[in-house]
Amino acid sequence: MPSRSFYRSSRVVFAAFLIVALTTICSAQDSAGPQPAPLPAPVAGPVDKPYPGTFALKVDLTNVNQRVLNVRETIPVNSGSITLLYPQWLPGTHSPSNPVGAMAGLVVTANGRRIPWVRDRVNMWAFHIDVPQGASALELNFQYLAPVKPRQGRISNKFADLTWNSVLLYPAGYFARRIQFSPELRLPEGWKFATSLDVKSQNGNVVQFKDVPLNTLIDSPLYAGINYKRVDLSTGPDAPVYLDVFADQTEQLDITSEEFEYHKNLVIQAEKLFSSRHYDRYDFLFSLSDSVGGKGLEHHQSSEDGTRANYFTDWLAGVAGRALLAHEYVHSWNGKFRRPADLWTTNFNVPMQNDLLWVYEGLTDYYGNVLTARSGLRTLEQTRDVFAGIAANFEASPGRTWRPLDDTTNQPIISAHGARPEEWASWQRGYDYYPESDLVWLDADTKIRELSNGQKSLDDFARLFFGIDNKSYVTVTYTFDDLVKILNAVQPFDWASFFRIRVYQVEAQVPEDGFTRSGYRLVYNDTESEWMKHMDRSRGISFATSLGFAVKAGGGVAQDDDDDTSDGSITGVWWNSPAFKAGMTPDMQLKAVNDQSFSLATLREAILAAEKSNAPVKLLLKRGKEYITVSLDCHGGLRYPHLERVESTPDRLDEILAPIK
Numbered sequence: 001m002p003s004r005s006f007y008r009s010s011r012v013v014f015a016a017f018l019i020v021a022l023t024t025i026c027s028a029q030d031s032a033g034p035q036p037a038p039l040p041a042p043v044a045g046p047v048d049k050p051y052p053g054t055f056a057l058k059v060d061l062t063n064v065n066q067r068v069l070n071v072r073e074t075i076p077v078n079s080g081s082i083t084l085l086y087p088q089w090l091p092g093t094h095s096p097s098n099p100v101g102a103m104a105g106l107v108v109t110a111n112g113r114r115i116p117w118v119r120d121r122v123n124m125w126a127f128h129i130d131v132p133q134g135a136s137a138l139e140l141n142f143q144y145l146a147p148v149k150p151r152q153g154r155i156s157n158k159f160a161d162l163t164w165n166s167v168l169l170y171p172a173g174y175f176a177r178r179i180q181f182s183p184e185l186r187l188p189e190g191w192k193f194a195t196s197l198d199v200k201s202q203n204g205n206v207v208q209f210k211d212v213p214l215n216t217l218i219d220s221p222l223y224a225g226i227n228y229k230r231v232d233l234s235t236g237p238d239a240p241v242y243l244d245v246f247a248d249q250t251e252q253l254d255i256t257s258e259e260f261e262y263h264k265n266l267v268i269q270a271e272k273l274f275s276s277r278h279y280d281r282y283d284f285l286f287s288l289s290d291s292v293g294g295k296g297l298e299h300h301q302s303s304e305d306g307t308r309a310n311y312f313t314d315w316l317a318g319v320a321g322r323a324l325l326a327h328e329y330v331h332s333w334n335g336k337f338r339r340p341a342d343l344w345t346t347n348f349n350v351p352m353q354n355d356l357l358w359v360y361e362g363l364t365d366y367y368g369n370v371l372t373a374r375s376g377l378r379t380l381e382q383t384r385d386v387f388a389g390i391a392a393n394f395e396a397s398p399g400r401t402w403r404p405l406d407d408t409t410n411q412p413i414i415s416a417h418g419a420r421p422e423e424w425a426s427w428q429r430g431y432d433y434y435p436e437s438d439l440v441w442l443d444a445d446t447k448i449r450e451l452s453n454g455q456k457s458l459d460d461f462a463r464l465f466f467g468i469d470n471k472s473y474v475t476v477t478y479t480f481d482d483l484v485k486i487l488n489a490v491q492p493f494d495w496a497s498f499f500r501i502r503v504y505q506v507e508a509q510v511p512e513d514g515f516t517r518s519g520y521r522l523v524y525n526d527t528e529s530e531w532m533k534h535m536d537r538s539r540g541i542s543f544a545t546s547l548g549f550a551v552k553a554g555g556g557v558a559q560d561d562d563d564d565t566s567d568g569s570i571t572g573v574w575w576n577s578p579a580f581k582a583g584m585t586p587d588m589q590l591k592a593v594n595d596q597s598f599s600l601a602t603l604r605e606a607i608l609a610a611e612k613s614n615a616p617v618k619l620l621l622k623r624g625k626e627y628i629t630v631s632l633d634c635h636g637g638l639r640y641p642h643l644e645r646v647e648s649t650p651d652r653l654d655e656i657l658a659p660i661k
């Protein structure tokens, strides 16, 4: 009987034979098989040199009825080959998401003759053209096809948000700031407009703007519409700031004197916080509409803002989203003037890297919420509720157990800026670098205040970091080390470790030290705050902290596309929640609660009844044509999150939220 070692050694010999045989076969196949396709020539990278001549860009906005924008662009050229780019990576979206498929009807001519274009086989945003001998200009005609369906796009019969990145091509091989454009716009009759671009001349509904470099043009979108009001928020003649409001109806433009004061305070408080400004004039481009979608996109000297039509007319309804203007305004300092080095690119087709978005977006979100409170746009109590809600959502969302916060900064690229939505958001935790960073920066702010015995705060960092080069809007980039260095100058501490633990490591613990150090604790009870009762319920009311799902409950001020079936639609199921464990999915519709037809009231009553008994909450759900009954064991009540004061500890949160004198 052969020994075991014989078997072992014979197996080794056989394995070695097999490897040699397979290698021989594979190499034979390789030499006889197809050869890999040669890599295409790369599109030329940008160089810091001027593009000779000026691009004439004529955009016709008159066909808003069909959401079709007609474009004529004249490009100075020499004969030879040229590659034209449709902008792909847009600042503020942090992703390669500008939809090139919406650009159609491209016809190129030179000296009146049509010439062919070829799209790059690898880069779908690049178009190769051979310019014929003797041609000194190319004329391009094409259309930008904006989304037709209401609320999917930003153009209606009464309003248009014109983003120049949708309506132009530009040459590869040059820094964007070295390509000059001369933009012209034809508006629908009777429409007014607002933009941070300077007007050269206006003839009826045709507006000619002063020449601008491409980077400024793309950073200067334009709002136009029928119903328009300009509100002056300037704090002095040398720093004009305007709220340019466009609305579906004229009465939605009405702003009360109190509301005006809150918005003006926002400008005052931001200027005090940063002790600087980086714009000649700032325009909040602001659409109030239930027919086009909302928006928040930062620019250096303006922002594209959009929310519901009742912004001024039902003030309490908008508390949840009230930080929109403050957030975008803070971006003029954090994101536009100062920008993470990996996010500063030389043209709009160079990939960006999002690593420091927890500063670019996260610190902006924190100061957006803080300035919203300092200006009176939200009360102190509302602000505390907002912070409590952020932490409570993380306590109900286990995504933090697998994914470091920093990895979520890749989400705009992964999801193509939200085009691929997350069905299990509490587990995938896509955009957590916004709200979680609020908690991290509150943690840092209170740490500075504690270590310095109240002598220093994060405001000192904000002044040192963003308050440089007053009146300049030439971007100054920063790195992680720059951030740590300035924080150390304000208050010596191991800030590098502080952020590495909270941002770059998996940390299951929700970062709530900022609450503790502020003199508050997170509590849950059955009391719903007054402002929450005014929220738009058609978009989904969250029961994340109790049953573990969110449900559309109708009755909102605006209706989504699918609204006739929206009542009871489950819009989210929290991972590992009672709803999750019962097998619920975000495509279900809630039909009945404890054998009663679904309404928000019956659902709340059922949760309160279960708090006082051992009986589960029984739900009847519909999924496609199937009806399903589930029973959720959940006896903790409604569990609305609030911050509760811990007496005899310093109230640092109220200090943070108090206006700067």
Ligand SMILES: [Zn+2]
Pocket: 298, 327, 328, 331, 361, 364
């Ligand atoms: Zn932002």
